[in-house]
Amino acid sequence: MDKERLPQWGWLLLGLFAMALLSQVLNVLVLGPAGLPPEYFVVTLIVGMSLVVIYVSVWYEDDRADYWDQSGASYFGDVFFVVLATIIAAAFAIAVTLEAGLGQLFRELIGMIAGFATAWGMFYWRNTGLYRTDDDSR
Template sequence: MDKERLPRWGWLLVGLFAMTIVANLVNVFVLGPAGLAEEYHVVTIITAMSLVLIYVGVWYDEHRQQYWEHRRERIFGDVVFIVVGAVVGSSLALVAILDFGLSRLVQDVVAMVAGFLLSWGLFWWRNPELYRNEDGL
């Protein structure tokens, strides 16, 4: 894939749209028939979107290319941390606010914020060198 074909925000939009479609297909064909309540279908979408939000930046930014020199097992472990963080964060947020009578949109946004923050926090915890500036801060 050519990074210069689209700006960073273009890659984000393409990735988020693609992962949303994949997550909705998983919801419709796997998790829905398995009995997962519709209120929790957003967790799958948040998880898929978290991967895109984190990895497009790592892939696109030149100063973060050293990340791809890690072993495959390490990168796979990072993906697991992101997925688990997004699932746990968004699920806990939904469980905490589901009975408050908030609109579905507010519930989804709160779950997205919680899921993304926990997944990015876990990714940062495993890879703090990616987010240091040139001064080492």
């Protein structure tokens, strides 16, 4: 994939659209028949979108290129922790708001905020060196 073909927002838009389609296919063909309640279908969307937002930004920015020099096990660990943390945070936020009588849109927005914040926090925690600058004294 050529970075110069599209600006960063274009790659984000394509990735988010692809993840939206993939998550809906996963919900309809696998998770729905397995018994997942429809209220939680948005969790798969939040997980996919979190991965796209994190990894497109790391891939597109040249000052973060060192990330791709790591081992495959490190990538797998990052994705595993991000996915697991996002599932837990988004599902918990939705479960808590189900009984509060809030509307579906508001529940999903709270789930997205919790999921995205937790996903980015987990990725940052595992890759703090990626976001340090030369003048950072931490």
